[in-house]
Amino acid sequence: MVFSSITFLLYFLPVTLILYFAVPSVKGRNLVLLAASLFFYAWGEPVYVILMVISILGNYLMVRLMDEAGEDLKHRKIHLAFLVLWNLAGLFFFKYADFLVDIINRAAGSELKKLELSLPIGISFYTFQALSYVIDVYRKKTACQKNLISFALYITMFPQLIAGPIVKYNEIAERLQKRRITRAAFGQGVERFIFGLSKKVLLANTLGQVFTLVSQQPASERTFLLVWLGAFSYTFQIYFDFSGYSDMAIGLGYMLGFRFPENFRHPYLASSVTEFWRRWHISLSSWFRDYVYIPLGGNRVSKARHIGNLIIVWGLTGLWHGASLNFLLWGFYYAFWLIIEKYLLEGFEERHRIFSHLLTALIVIFGWMLFSFTDFTALKIYAGQMLGFKTAGFLGKEAMYLLKSNIITLIIACLASGSLLYGLYRRVREKWAPAALVIQILMLVISVSFLVYQSYNPFLYFRF
Amino acid sequence: MSKDAVKNRKRKKLRQFHIWLGLIAGLLFLIMFLLAILLPDKELSVQEKRVLSSFPRPYLNRIAEGSYSTDFETYVSDQIPFRNFFTKMKVFTDRLAGRQESQGVYRGKDGCLIEKMEDWDQEQLNTTLDAVIRFTKTYEKETAFVLVPTAVSVMQEKLPLFAPTASQENFSRETKERLKNTEIRFTDLTETLTSLKETGMQLYYRTDHHWTTEAAAGCAETVLKALGHTAKLKGKLLPVTDSFCGSLAAKSGYASGEKEVIDLWVPEEETLYLMTDSKGKHATLYSEEGLKSNDPYTVFLGGNEGLIRIETEQFGKSSLLVFKDSYFNCFLPCLLGEYERVDVVDPRYYDGDITSLMLQNDYDQILFFYNMNTFSEDTSLSLVLTGTEEPEEAP
Incomplete structure (x- = not known):
């Protein structure tokens, strides 16, 4: 199930909340939430839910065994190695096996059969959560969870199950046992959720349609304005889609008494690539930092090793986003810019703020094009057109019409990716609270109307 | 008033705001949910001139394929209370946002509707x-x-x-x-x-x-x-x-x-x-x-x-x-x-x-x-x- 659906908003959320608040004890609530989360997952993945349950049971049992090994370091290490391999094997089998087969086939000219399995929803997210738990228990950074329900809830909790943020176990452990929900915190959650829903439905979906339209246009008819309009739309779409989803997760967390880590901090305000990655999908970068980059030695190694570490981490980050060559290249692309920034442009950013900001924006926008095109020929043509090669003119009627039809959405997207609009909202909330209430409810109603409209489908028997 | 007192008052006001927001939104969700389950399903939409979808039977094979959830989403979207209000709201919002096209129909100058030629x-x-x-x-x-x-x-x-x-x-x-x-x-x-x-x-x-x-x-x-x-x-x-x-x-x-x-x-x-x-x-x-x-x-x-x-x-x-x-x-x-x-x-x-x-x-x-x-x-x-x-x- 996804948050931006009528099923979720009209049925799942109210029923879950009613049951949740009808039960007084934390244990009971955990049970309700676990049942709801399993239902939530099974709604979209009725078969693979079994896979998730196996992953939960396996991790729970084996981590307890590892914990019982106590001070026996050798035993702990064996357990750890097995657990890490086991978790990664699941992820690899379902997500990367076909990718590997494809590479082997291309390199060796063989004809190995692909598995053609569909990807279990959220597997990249819950595998990473399980791994963080496994490693933290191994490092004794956190105590082993003895209660199966609590552990299962940590993995499955529906707000962050399918699109993050990736919550580390120790960030949530305490609240699995004890939490208090105030009415104000509930309201805060609602506020955050409505912001997230609006970002996803009103901005991301709308601009997503613009990019789809542009990329479906025959390449020979695309003008300079059109390709840039498409690139900007995609850049905003991916941010509002993802951060909107994180906002909804964090908001739902508040409503249920949990605090999830922030995932985005206005990434498009960044004036360097390094800064961009401190603001973009924070829970993923921090996962890679804690469990890959630092164990590899981080930056406290020789220059060559450090560069090697960056390339490994960013290659993996790229691949995490999808099993395809363009994601790998997208990761290396960022490794390249990060290395340039670190070793060649030190101090440049402070001296040339505006220029750095523009440069970062360009790097990010071109990065998204690399991210969105799995077909390299198509990418080459599109990126070439963005640089002015082989376009069908500069403006074009089609592009002007698309621009005109979406200029207001684009301006709002622009403002909403900075902090200006939220600052304005906070001022209104402070000075004239009822207006802020009206704004919130209106955003909710309009978002729902956009969702309902997807099914608006007049049958015109008199159409002809 | 001291700085702390001002801060405290602000914080209190903010809490009040969130309590109200939680209450109003919570009630809205509750009312919509109750209406959705209590109101009888409509068969026809006069506005869209079509038969609305009815409750999909939960056949096991549809559920296993994962297609039941799609059927269900179609059903609940068709039967959502105030459906016509919501669709009008969307079209109205689109107009505010400067879009003059809906389902292949242009809203032309002075409001006349013109069908696009594909x-x-x-x-x-x-x-x-x-x-x-x-x-x-x-x-x-x-x-x-x-x-x-x-x-x-x-x-x-x-x-x-x-x-x-x-x-x-x-x-x-x-x-x-x-x-x-x-x-x-x-x-x-x-x-x-x-x-x-x-x-x-x-x-x-x-x-x-x-x-x-x-x-x-x-x-x-x-x-x-x-x-x-x-x-x-x-x-x-x-x-x-x-x-x-x-x-x-x-x-x-x-x-x-x-x-x-x-x-x-x-x-x-x-x-x-x-x-x-x-x-x-x-x-x-x-x-x-x-x-x-x-x-x-x-x-x-x-x-x-x-x-x-x-x-x-x-x-x-x-x-x-x-x-x-x-x-x-x-x-x-x-x-x-x-x-x-x-x-x-x-x-x-x-x-x-x-x-x-x-x-x-x-x-x-x-x-x-x-x-x-x-x-x-x-x-x-x-x-x-x-x-x-x-x-x-x-x-």
């Missing part, structure tokens, strides 16, 4: 036209081919700024080119309509994709000439309703509440005639039932039928076979003065065998009559003309 499939067009050419060669009848432009080209100054649309001028040229060197007389009504427009006549409905009866009557002499008649047309318009809200309003969801007049064209010298369709024989071309239905445009010929036959009492005049779309429906009366019999085939609904129709009736003339939008998307005409059905075996 790029046509040239191969399909060639197939259709070749079928037309072959058909006329086979039966060797005098044939006219009439294309009517729609509002998207005749009223193009009313389109939103920069609105893209395929060119009907090019479409007409392509068609004419293909029919060149044949006996078929090709007529494009663009010129006639453009000159009528200069007289200030309303050519198209503002809420519907059809042309007005007045525009159709205005083009009658041009069409009659293409069929070899020189008669002057005399008649007048008779309004039958002033509360018509057409297909484009329904399709787009742009509900301005605008109501329009539908006219009939009544010739000065009335002739008696008999119309035969699938429902029986009628002494009129018009359907009162259609007028009162939720699609008043079906007043003309009672809507679209596969085959209708009109017999007049002008014995000795010629007979005509027409292949048409709904642009012909309001136009038909203008032709009747010149014929003893007119058979009208709408290929989209026709399931008979055209060969036997041709053999049983010795028509004098054949007319193809389409608006450019429908014709550019049509796939049924070539099927009917080539007769894909196996000929029935003799008993």
